[in-house]
Amino acid sequence: MTGNGFVFSEKPIRIDSGSGPYLYDADGTEYLDFGASYAVTPTGHCHPAVVDAVQQQTEQLLYVQGSYPLDVRDELHSALAASAPGDIRNVWLCNSGTEANEAAIKFARSATGRSKVVATKRGFHGRTLGALAATWKQKYKEAFEPLAGGVEFVPYGDATALDAAVDEQTAAVLLEPIQGEGGINPAPEGYLQAARETTADNGAALVLDEIQTGLGRTGTMWATEQADIVPDILTTAKGLASGLPIGATLCRDWIAEDAGNHGSTFSGGPVVCAAATATLDVIEDEQLTDHAADIGASIVEELQTAVGADVRDIRGQGLMIGVEVKRGANRLLPTLALEHGILALPAGRSVLRLLPPLIVDHDHADRVVNALTEVL
Ligand SMILES: *Cc1c(COP(=O)(O)O)cnc(C)c1O
Numbered sequence: 176m177t178g179n180g181f182v183f184s185e186k187p188i189r190i191d192s193g194s195g196p197y198l199y200d201a202d203g204t205e206y207l208d209f210g211a212s213y214a215v216t217p218t219g220h221c222h223p224a225v226v227d228a229v230q231q232q233t234e235q236l237l238y239v240q241g242s243y244p245l246d247v248r249d250e251l252h253s254a255l256a257a258s259a260p261g262d263i264r265n266v267w268l269c270n271s272g273t274e275a276n277e278a279a280i281k282f283a284r285s286a287t288g289r290s291k292v293v294a295t296k297r298g299f300h301g302r303t304l305g306a307l308a309a310t311w312k313q314k315y316k317e318a319f320e321p322l323a324g325g326v327e328f329v330p331y332g333d334a335t336a337l338d339a340a341v342d343e344q345t346a347a348v349l350l351e352p353i354q355g356e357g358g359i360n361p362a363p364e365g366y367l368q369a370a371r372e373t374t375a376d377n378g379a380a381l382v383l384d385e386i387q388t389g390l391g392r393t394g395t396m397w398a399t400e401q402a403d404i405v406p407d408i409l410t411t412a413k414g415l416a417s418g419l420p421i422g423a424t425l426c427r428d429w430i431a432e433d434a435g436n437h438g439s440t441f442s443g444g445p446v447v448c449a450a451a452t453a454t455l456d457v458i459e460d461e462q463l464t465d466h467a468a469d470i471g472a473s474i475v476e477e478l479q480t481a482v483g484a485d486v487r488d489i490r491g492q493g494l495m496i497g498v499e500v501k502r503g504a505n506r507l508l509p510t511l512a513l514e515h516g517i518l519a520l521p522a523g524r525s526v527l528r529l530l531p532p533l534i535v536d537h538d539h540a541d542r543v544v545n546a547l548t549e550v551l
Pocket residue numbers: 271272273274276299300301302351355356384385386387412413
């Protein structure tokens with residue numbers, strides 16, 4: 176099992192506190208956090224506006240069953256619906272990304288009366304039995320079979336293969352606008368539009384998993400906006416409450432009207448709702464979406480001119496950046512952390528993944544570019 180507190184087998188880094196783009200250990204050693212713990216802290220660590228909102232809410236009400244309407248939950252519903260593309264205006268709240276995708280699959284099956292799900296090779300959608308069934312990597316699945324059935328995989332980015340797989344039995348096509356875990360693979364030009372077209376033609380739901388790409392990270396609030404399409408269901412989680420556990424399944428009316436019977440005890444709890452609304456407010460007030468586009472573009476540009484022959488490719492959008500290297504990406508992480516005080520992430524074996532908080536500035540970016548130039 177992972178999660179025992181050791182980031183690197185040879186040298187544990189034990190985190191004690193965080194502030195803005197930085198994490199600190201108990202001795203006060205500072206780390207510039209360019210992984211944001213897998214995109215979970217878009218507003219940085221302990222943003223004062225988020226902390227304030229949480230503190231106030233903990234004193235007012237920690238929990239009440241979801242069947243009682245709450246102002247703090249209604250505010251989040253409205254903010255999410257307002258942020259969503261096109262006519263998506265229904266919001267189902269839950270506690271994680273995998274649950275948001277479970278709900279998406281359930282809602283799509285219920286609304287269409289069909290069962291088949293088309294997912295993509297190298298896609299990642301979570302680790303509960305339904306979302307895991309739509310996740311590609313065998314390593315995550317093999318010990319736990321049988322998973323939920325009815326999933327067919329197609330190569331990511333191949334519109335012809337997708338079109339051939341979607342038929343009158345298809346409930347949903349589930350994919351990421353940019354594959355995260357799979358190696359920072361942006362959808363090729365026209366692919367998301369083709370997915371929109373074939374699902375619409377066949378009466379299937381298009382489900383976009385924006386759990387990693389969403390919340391301003393790619394330079395627009397949702398990555399789907401850049402393809403100028405509106406999915407039937409959009410899922411979000413990770414950074415939505417700046418680190419408190421939350422997920423959301425946003426859907427169009429035709430999905431919501433026939434979504435079936437679904438529920439969860441902690442869905443839409445007051446404290447996470449307060450944190451999430453505060454997070455959305457910070458993203459808007461500090462214009463973090465445009466900021467992510469600006470800083471991300473300059474990181475990619477500088478990296479492209481600075482790094483050497485060891486680098487195969489630099490790709491991504493906004494502050495979701497992958498650096499594909501010739502030799503293992505994992506071996507670079509301890510050096511970056513221990514010698515340069517910079518935390519990054521892997522994506523598969525060969526890609527170094529940068530998903531910093533959206534508040535990082537040009538100085539932070541320069542520090543990372545310089546460190547990467549040195550280790551690469
Ligand atoms: C992290 C992630 C998930 C799973 O979210 P959890 O909160 O870990 O369950 C699903 N899809 C994508 C694209 C992710 O990045």
